[in-house]
Amino acid sequence: MKKALSLILASALTLTMAGCTITIGGGLGDGTATTGGDVSSDGSFYAGKTVTMIVPWAAGGGADTAVRLVCDYAEDILGCTIVISNVAGGGGSIGLQQLVTSNPDGLTLAYVANTDSNGDVMLEGITYTVDSFAPVCVFAEDPHIIVASKDSGITDLASLEAAGASGETSWGIGGAWTHWDFLKMEFEEATGTNYHRVVYDGGTTAITDVASGDCDVATPFISEAMSQIDAGNVVPVAVTSAERNPSCPDIPTLAEQGLDGFDSTMWRGVVAPAGTPESYLREFAEAVGEACQNPELLERAQTAGTTISFIGYDEFQDYFMENHESVRSYVEQADF
Amino acid sequence: MNEILMGLTAVMTPYNLFICVAGLFIGVLFGALPGFSATMAVAIFVPFTYSMEPGSALLLLSGLYCGGVYGGSIPAVLLGIPGTPASAPTALEGNALVRKGQAGKALHLVTLASVFGGFVSALCLLVGSGLLAQVAMMVGQPEQMFITIFGLSVVIMLSEDNLYKGVMVAIVSLILACFGQDPIEGFPRFTYGFSALISGLNVTSVLIGLFSLPEVFKMLEDPFGKIAESGKVGSMKMKLSELKASLYNAIRSTLIGVGVGIVPAAGPDIAAFMAYNQAKKASKHPEQFGQGADEGIVAAESGNNGATGGSLIPLLTLGIPGSAPAALFLSAMILHGVRPGPTLFTEHAETVYTMIIGFAVINLLMYFVGMIYCKAGSMILKIPKAILATSIVVLAVVGTYSTNRNMFDVWVMFGAGVIGYIMIRNDFPIAPIALALLLGSNMEKAWSVTKTLYEGELYMIFTRPLTVALALFTVVSFAFPLYKMYRKHKNKTKAAKAADTEVK
Amino acid sequence: MKKSLPDIIISIVLLGFLASLAVQLPDIPDISRTYPTVLIAVAALMSVILLVKSVLRYKTDETVETNVIGQMKIIVPFCLMIVAYLLLMNWLGYIVDTVLFILASLIYLRLKSKVAMVAIAVIMTVVIYLVFTQYLIVVMPFGRLINVAIL
Numbered sequence: 001m002k003k004a005l006s007l008i009l010a011s012a013l014t015l016t017m018a019g020c021t022i023t024i025g026g027g028l029g030d031g032t033a034t035t036g037g038d039v040s041s042d043g044s045f046y047a048g049k050t051v052t053m054i055v056p057w058a059a060g061g062g063a064d065t066a067v068r069l070v071c072d073y074a075e076d077i078l079g080c081t082i083v084i085s086n087v088a089g090g091g092g093s094i095g096l097q098q099l100v101t102s103n104p105d106g107l108t109l110a111y112v113a114n115t116d117s118n119g120d121v122m123l124e125g126i127t128y129t130v131d132s133f134a135p136v137c138v139f140a141e142d143p144h145i146i147v148a149s150k151d152s153g154i155t156d157l158a159s160l161e162a163a164g165a166s167g168e169t170s171w172g173i174g175g176a177w178t179h180w181d182f183l184k185m186e187f188e189e190a191t192g193t194n195y196h197r198v199v200y201d202g203g204t205t206a207i208t209d210v211a212s213g214d215c216d217v218a219t220p221f222i223s224e225a226m227s228q229i230d231a232g233n234v235v236p237v238a239v240t241s242a243e244r245n246p247s248c249p250d251i252p253t254l255a256e257q258g259l260d261g262f263d264s265t266m267w268r269g270v271v272a273p274a275g276t277p278e279s280y281l282r283e284f285a286e287a288v289g290e291a292c293q294n295p296e297l298l299e300r301a302q303t304a305g306t307t308i309s310f311i312g313y314d315e316f317q318d319y320f321m322e323n324h325e326s327v328r329s330y331v332e333q334a335d336f
Numbered sequence: 337m338n339e340i341l342m343g344l345t346a347v348m349t350p351y352n353l354f355i356c357v358a359g360l361f362i363g364v365l366f367g368a369l370p371g372f373s374a375t376m377a378v379a380i381f382v383p384f385t386y387s388m389e390p391g392s393a394l395l396l397l398s399g400l401y402c403g404g405v406y407g408g409s410i411p412a413v414l415l416g417i418p419g420t421p422a423s424a425p426t427a428l429e430g431n432a433l434v435r436k437g438q439a440g441k442a443l444h445l446v447t448l449a450s451v452f453g454g455f456v457s458a459l460c461l462l463v464g465s466g467l468l469a470q471v472a473m474m475v476g477q478p479e480q481m482f483i484t485i486f487g488l489s490v491v492i493m494l495s496e497d498n499l500y501k502g503v504m505v506a507i508v509s510l511i512l513a514c515f516g517q518d519p520i521e522g523f524p525r526f527t528y529g530f531s532a533l534i535s536g537l538n539v540t541s542v543l544i545g546l547f548s549l550p551e552v553f554k555m556l557e558d559p560f561g562k563i564a565e566s567g568k569v570g571s572m573k574m575k576l577s578e579l580k581a582s583l584y585n586a587i588r589s590t591l592i593g594v595g596v597g598i599v600p601a602a603g604p605d606i607a608a609f610m611a612y613n614q615a616k617k618a619s620k621h622p623e624q625f626g627q628g629a630d631e632g633i634v635a636a637e638s639g640n641n642g643a644t645g646g647s648l649i650p651l652l653t654l655g656i657p658g659s660a661p662a663a664l665f666l667s668a669m670i671l672h673g674v675r676p677g678p679t680l681f682t683e684h685a686e687t688v689y690t691m692i693i694g695f696a697v698i699n700l701l702m703y704f705v706g707m708i709y710c711k712a713g714s715m716i717l718k719i720p721k722a723i724l725a726t727s728i729v730v731l732a733v734v735g736t737y738s739t740n741r742n743m744f745d746v747w748v749m750f751g752a753g754v755i756g757y758i759m760i761r762n763d764f765p766i767a768p769i770a771l772a773l774l775l776g777s778n779m780e781k782a783w784s785v786t787k788t789l790y791e792g793e794l795y796m797i798f799t800r801p802l803t804v805a806l807a808l809f810t811v812v813s814f815a816f817p818l819y820k821m822y823r824k825h826k827n828k829t830k831a832a833k834a835a836d837t838e839v840k
Numbered sequence: 841m842k843k844s845l846p847d848i849i850i851s852i853v854l855l856g857f858l859a860s861l862a863v864q865l866p867d868i869p870d871i872s873r874t875y876p877t878v879l880i881a882v883a884a885l886m887s888v889i890l891l892v893k894s895v896l897r898y899k900t901d902e903t904v905e906t907n908v909i910g911q912m913k914i915i916v917p918f919c920l921m922i923v924a925y926l927l928l929m930n931w932l933g934y935i936v937d938t939v940l941f942i943l944a945s946l947i948y949l950r951l952k953s954k955v956a957m958v959a960i961a962v963i964m965t966v967v968i969y970l971v972f973t974q975y976l977i978v979v980m981p982f983g984r985l986i987n988v989a990i991l
Contacts, residue, residue, distance in 0.1 A: 209785075557915070
């Protein structure tokens with residue numbers, strides 16, 4: 001017995017020597033070993049700290065890639081370490097649930113996109129609402145490209161609208177209840193058309209079916225579409241953002257073709273749990289803004305097919321709420 | 337030819353060879369540890385490749401992928417726990433061989449079959465990717481639907497002794513595959529109000545629990561013994577004649593693997609099951625299957641490694657990933673600006689040929705890495721069950737947790753393990769669960785897209801030649817084993833009658 | 841125990857499970873309800889047939905001697921240990937919880953050497969923890985009551 005006890009003590013000792021921190025009785029809800037709150041002498045809060053960035057999607061996906069890219073540069077500016085934690089599952093809700101229950105100490109942040117703040121009306125069993133979040137900033141806005149199959153005869157907005165009169169032209173989307181669906185609804189509302197909704201499990205599957213002629217129209221992201229467009233397997237119709245995209249400067253926007261002011265993109269941003277001190281979030285947002293001007297980042301983003309576009313702290317507060325309301329109204333009137 | 341030489345010189349640099357070997361070593365380890373998988377190995381290392389050259393990055397991922405798929409077979413043989421779902425059929429045979437004291441031979445056979453399957457699939461990728469891309473292009477949603485149904489027909493062969501229970505398990509598992517958002521409207525079905533169930537049950541977690549925990553519980557039935565009663569690993573030596581006998585089987589299984597890999601909806605796991613199924617159908621001694629048949633191991637392993645190369649064909653030529661790890665390849669490639677699709681082979685020839693040649697080289701290197709692991713792994717048989725059982729539980733927990741970093745998945749894993757054990761104790765086969773979960777959601781997706789595309793005139797899908805061929809194939813695959821069973825049954829009763837009259 | 845008894849219990853449990861799914865069916869939008877409805881119906885039918893068959897067989901069935909009770913006496917407590925391990929994960933943190941579980945499990949399974957017991961518990965936990973947090977950048981569960989973290 002003595003021998004066992006001494007062994008345990010010895011192992012405990014080696015543990016301590018290995019440089020471990022032991023906190024006992026951290027109290028409920030105090031998740032982290034390091035306590036936040038102090039601002040260093042030069043007024044920066046993040047310097048030397050470790051931030052957990054929750055990405056509610058699997059590693060290697062579009063969201064993950066974009067976040068990692070931006071955090072890679074923001075880290076250097078803030079002088080902190082950002083750990084990307086992919087908490088996947090539950091359609092993104094598990095990661096966000098984890099965010100809203102964590103300490104609002106500025107050290108836990110999460111990735112967010114268009115439809116996430118409406119999780120409580122769109123999905124079942126979700127307890128967080130739009131008020132659970134403190135919006136920080138937007139770092140990317142990815143437009144979709146509307147492509148059509150060669151057999152469909154659709155080449156521009158006019159022929160696309162004509163094809164949408166009967167409701168028989170099929171329109172492939174990459175997933176239900178996400179920005180794909182809202183883009184289709186926005187387009188139909190703006191043009192007074194109606195398409196046959198076909199749900200695929202991703203933009204690539206949709207565009208492949210367009211290439212083989214099984215589906216008429218699809219709206220993949222740039223990274224999913226360019227290769228098929230370059231190979232001439234599909235006909236590009238328009239990009240859905242307000243301006244042309246640097247990755248494909250030859251493809252006109254919908255606005256240019258007569259659909260005034262049409263702008264529908266999938267934005268990617270950062271949120272914190274509600275109650276996080278504003279000064280911390282401003283500091284973080286500013287660093288992301290600075291990173292978004294780095295030409296090296298912009299170049300890497302372009303090869304990765306992500307369109308960097310920064311919206312700062314103040315502007316994002318309103319934008320977040322406007323977007324929330326607009327998505328909510330579409331959800332409520334949705335009728336497939 | 338020029339491109340091939342270019343690729344070969346790129347792979348043969350010391351740095352890239354090191355990357356290949358390192359990828360293999362880590363990949364095999366991930367594949368071999370219960371609770372860890374090839375997908376997880378690739379997922380965890382994708383961020384590491386961001387700072388590498390595109391060619392080297394893809395070599396590392398290829399090494400992890402091939403190593404992971406192969407590595408799953410080591411515990412499948414030694415413990416009956418498939419390290420990855422792709423080795424589930426191997427596990428059906430492996431444990432029986434260990435009990436016969438032939439673990440060493442089984443491991444060698446597995447390694448050879450894997451190397452063969454992987455290498456041939458790399459050759460298919462090199463020579464036939466242009467042509468096979470045309471085939472992949474023809475595989476639309478209706479074709480995918482029939483392929484998934486065809487895949488389900490394997491259930492019948494898997495549960496021959498207990499057909500009723502096997503089919504029942506498969507159907508209930510198809511229901512489990514419906515959990516979470518439906519493919520058309522995104523309505524979360526059967527969530528019981530849990531937000532964690534919105535995207536359904538995590539298939540990886542279920543399979544980890546299902547395959548590893550029951551073996552742990554079996555160990556506890558008699559916790560004080562060693563794993564193999566004989567404790568012997570046995571010789572690793574093999575006769576040339578044994579290899580010759582397996583060659584035809586290996587070729588057939590590899591081709592099945594490549595073919596299944598091309599289909600977007602199915603990866604190495606389904607390939608292993610299908611190759612195993614065909615081997616059983618073709619075998620002269622189908623009754624040996626489940627009792628340690630060499631043929632079963634060879635088929636499963638050359639099949640699943642054949643699918644590794646096959647699943648890269650739709651990825652490289654169309655940008656559609658043919659398996660979960662291939663989906664991670666896709667994002668790594670996009671991030672490096674190497675955009676898969678029709679223009680890939682002209683615009684990024686060097687990177688692509690580096691990867692394809694590297695894929696062949698990696699599969700050859702896998703033999704040496706594999707044998708090192710097999711030699712070391714055999715020592716598992718000498719570890720006391722108490723330590724082994726504890727370690728498997730700890731590894732399964734950390735493996736499940738780290739895939740998605742949520743505890744809910746760990747509970748799902750545990751639940752699946754307990755249910756799996758109860759099922760095994762009561763003669764319910766568990767292999768159909770893996771098959772149905774892996775195919776179920778793809779079948780429903782393909783079905784719902786087909787239905788919306790051909791609304792009101794579903795019979796029109798039979799104007800597609802490939803669909804007709806696959807539909808016929810599917811019907812035969814369901815009817816053939818049933819007919820065979822019926823014949824067997826009839827013969828038995830005949831024999832019984834004959835015996836009866838003789839007595840009279 | 842009679843051989844058909846487990847089948848009776850399993851089919852009853854399965855029917856209960858299917859019923860719990862069936863009550864959720866009406867909420868599902870029409871368009872995606874058919875497929876699960878058909879599956880549930882077929883599964884229910886098959887369970888009923890299994891139930892009836894087993895019940896009919898029950899009387900004539902021979903009683904088989906099994907060691908189920910004895911084996912359950914070992915397995916059920918082990919399951920409870922796993923449950924405790926998972927429940928305590930978020931309270932004790934990964935390191936403490938795992939060390940405790942490994943020790944408990946090895947004691948329960950009567951590993952003889954105490955040195956090996958402690959060594960395995962500590963070394964395995966620390967290695968897994970370090971590999972995951974340092975090299976694979978996976979954030980392990982924190983403890984709310986005690987937290988041991990190796991930096």
